[in-house]
Each structure stands twice: as structure tokens, then as C-alpha cells.
Amino acid sequence: MKKNLNFYITLWIVKLISAGLKLLGKNATYYPGKLALDICPDFMGMLDKPKTIIGVTGTNGKTTVSNMINDILIDNGYKIINNKYGSNIDAGIATTLLQGATLFGKSKKEIAVLEIDERSAPKVFPYITPTYLICTNIFRDSLMRNAHTEFISEIVSKNVPKDTIVIENADDLICSGIAPNNAKIYFSIDKLDTDTKEPHNIVRDIITCPVCNTKLEYEYYRYHHIGKAHCPKCGFGTPKADYIANNIDINNKKMCIKTPTGEQL
Numbered sequence: 001m002k003k004n005l006n007f008y009i010t011l012w013i014v015k016l017i018s019a020g021l022k023l024l025g026k027n028a029t030y031y032p033g034k035l036a037l038d039i040c041p042d043f044m045g046m047l048d049k050p051k052t053i054i055g056v057t058g059t060n061g062k063t064t065v066s067n068m069i070n071d072i073l074i075d076n077g078y079k080i081i082n083n084k085y086g087s088n089i090d091a092g093i094a095t096t097l098l099q100g101a102t103l104f105g106k107s108k109k110e111i112a113v114l115e116i117d118e119r120s121a122p123k124v125f126p127y128i129t130p131t132y133l134i135c136t137n138i139f140r141d142s143l144m145r146n147a148h149t150e151f152i153s154e155i156v157s158k159n160v161p162k163d164t165i166v167i168e169n170a171d172d173l174i175c176s177g178i179a180p181n182n183a184k185i186y187f188s189i190d191k192l193d194t195d196t197k198e199p200h201n202i203v204r205d206i207i208t209c210p211v212c213n214t215k216l217e218y219e220y221y222r223y224h225h226i227g228k229a230h231c232p233k234c235g236f237g238t239p240k241a242d243y244i245a246n247n248i249d250i251n252n253k254k255m256c257i258k259t260p261t262g263e264q265l
Contacts, residue, residue: 001042001045001046001127002046003046003105004046006039006040007040007042007043007046007105008104008105009039010036010039010040010043011036011043011047011098011101011103011105012103013035013039014032014033014035014036014098015032015098015103017031017032017035018032018095018098018099027085027086028095029083029085029086029087029092029095029096030086030087030091030092030095031091031095032094032095032098032099033087033090033091033092033093033094033095033096033097033098034091034094034095036094036095036098037090037091037094042127043094043098044090044093044094044097044124044127044128045126045127046105047094047097047098047101047105047107048101048105048106048107049097049107049112049128050080050081050100050107050109050110050111050112051110051111052110052111052112052131053111053112053114053128053129053130053131053132054069054111054112054113054114054130054131054132054133054134055114055115055116055128055130055132055133055134055164056069056113056114056115056116056133056134056136057115057116057117057118057121057133057134057135057136057156058118058134058135058136058137058138058169058175059118059136059137059138059139059141059146059152060136060137060139061136061137062088062115062116062136063115065134065136066082066083066084066113066114066115067084069113070082070084070113073111073113078110078111079108079109079110079111080109080110080111080112080113081096081097081099081100081109081111081112081113082096082112082113082114082115083095083096083114083115084113084115088114088115088116088117088120089117089119089120089123090120090123090124093114093116093120093124093128096112096114097112100112114128114130116133118138118146118152118155118156119145119146119152119155121155121156121158121159121160122155122158122159124159125159125160125161126159129161129163129164130161130164131164131165132164132165132166132167133160133164133165133166133167133179134167134168135156135166135167135168135169135175135178136169136175137169137172137174137175137226138152138153138172138174138175138178138205139205139224140205149174149205149206153174153175153177153178156178156179157177157178157179157180160178160179160182162181162182164179164182165182165183165184165185166178166179166182166183166184166185167184167185167186167187168184168185168186168187169186169187169188169226170186170187170188170238170239170240170241171188171189171222171226171227171228171238172225172226173206173210173216173225173229173237173238174205174206174225176238176239177210185242185243186239186240186241186242186243187241187242187243187244187245188241188243188244188245189222189244189245189246189248190244190245190246190247190248190258191220191228192222192248194222195220195221195222195227196220196221197218197220197221198221199218199221199224200221200223200224201223201224204224204225205224205225206225207225209231209233209234209236210236211231211234211236212231212233212234212236214231214232214233214234216229216230216231216237217229217230217231217232242259242260243257243258243259243260244257244258245257245258246258246264247264
């Protein structure tokens with residue numbers, strides 16, 4: 001998206017305000033981006049972004065996964081920006097990007113790691129195309145915002161850019177169905193000793209096949225609707241994972257990762 005005069009004026013104003021807020025001891029993780037979007041609605045689209053953008057979305061675990069990725073990249077010497085201390089909606093993401101940009105809107109960083117609220121997908125993805133988008137899981141959440149998993153998964157699916165590679169939790173039949181036409185990488189945790197044949201929960205977010213409405217059959221449950229299942233009628237079920245965590249030793253905090261080639265790491 002081509003930069004215009006309004007963009008540059010907005011950038012300089014919010015850069016100045018951000019610096020002033022920090023001098024006052026404020027984090028300045030939300031308001032500069034909010035103001036930028038109020039003045040210049042296409043602000044995020046005009047800002048240059050890092051070459052690689054890693055987005056993290058889902059109901060639970062967004063912050064944990066984002067922080068793990070941040071730490072790994074920093075430990076390996078990459079220059080990154082992230083919204084670790086800020087908002088995960090559009091204003092917070094705009095703030096993060098402008099903090100990693102020069103006075104002319106050029107990116108100073110190699111990689112952006114962005115935690116993205118699921119409901120913010122329609123406001124973020126028109127302007128940002130993640131290289132990778134990790135979806136941790138999809139559950140019913142607060143009744144006011146995320147009361148139904150189909151509602152949330154549809155919002156994300158409709159807005160994920162077609163060029164984004166989506167990394168999904170294969171153990172979650174809702175999450176693994178998001179963005180069906182995108183290139184995908186699936187991750188999973190191998191069967192655990194604590195997995196059960198019967199569900200722990202009375203309420204589960206997926207019980208019947210979303211394709212033919214037949215009751216799903218579970219090989220095992222981990223918790224809630226997480227586990228391994230298939231439809232006995234149409235074949236819908238848990239996708240084959242590309243990367244599998246196995247040999248998990250919870251007491252010693254160790255595990256192995258099986259790669260697509262069968263190599264154990």
C-alpha cells in the first residue's frame with residue numbers, strides 16, 4: 001500500500017507521543033496505535049513490515065506460545081519486534097509495528113512475532129499477511145465475545161490471507177479445520193498415559209461431525225474436545241500431524257519431537 005502525506009504526518013505524531021509517554025513512565029503499548037488508526041485508517045497497511053511475520057492466535061496459549069517463540073529467536077540472534085507487553089488487538093499491533101519502524105516507515109527488524117486476538121482478524125489481516133499463523137486451539141470463551149466455536153473459527157477462516165502458511169493443532173478438530181484452502185502444517189502430542197476412552201467433560205465443543213452430523217468416535221480424549229477422533233460415516237477426523245511431541249517426561253520436563261522425515265529431535 002503506497003504511503004501518502006497523511007501517513008507520514010500520523011507516523012511522526014504518534015512517534016512523538018510514544019516517546020513522551022515513555023518519558024512519563026508509561027508503556028505506550030496501545031494508545032499510539034489507536035491514535036494512528038483514528039487519524040489514518042490504513043496506517044498498518046502503509047507501514048513496512050519485517051520480512052517474516054509470525055502470528056499466534058487461538059483461545060488459550062497465545063501469550064505462552066508467542067513468548068516461547070520470542071525467546072528462541074532472540075537467543076539465536078534475530079532482531080525482532082513483538083507485542084509481548086501490549087495489546088493483541090489492532091491498535092496494539094499497530095503500536096508494535098510503528099515502534100519497530102523508522103521515521104520514514106521502514107522496518108528496522110527482521111521478524112515480527114504478533115499475538116493476535118481471534119476477533120481482531122477482520123481488522124488486522126487486510127493489512128498484515130503473516131508468513132506463518134499458529135492456531136493453538138479454539139474453545140468457547142466469554143459469552144459476550146466468543147460464545148460459539150463455529151462463530152470464532154469462521155471469523156478467522158474468512159480473514160486469513162491465502163498466502164499465509166497455517167500451523168494448526170491436529171488434536172483439536174475445530175482448530176484444525178480453520179482456513180481449509182491454505183497451506184498447512186499440523187502439530188500434535190502423542191497419546192499420553194493420562195488420556196482416557198471416556199470424556200471428562202459434560203460439555204464439549206464438538207460432538208458431531210461438521211460434514212455429515214454423525215456422532216464422532218474418539219480413540220481417546222485428552223480434555224474437553226481435544227484428542228483423536230473420526231467420523232464413522234464420512235471419514236472426517238483428526239488430521240495426520242507433521243510434527244509430533246512424544247516420549248514426554250513431565251517430571252523431568254523433557255520430550256522429543258518427531259519430524260515429517262521420521263527423525264527424532
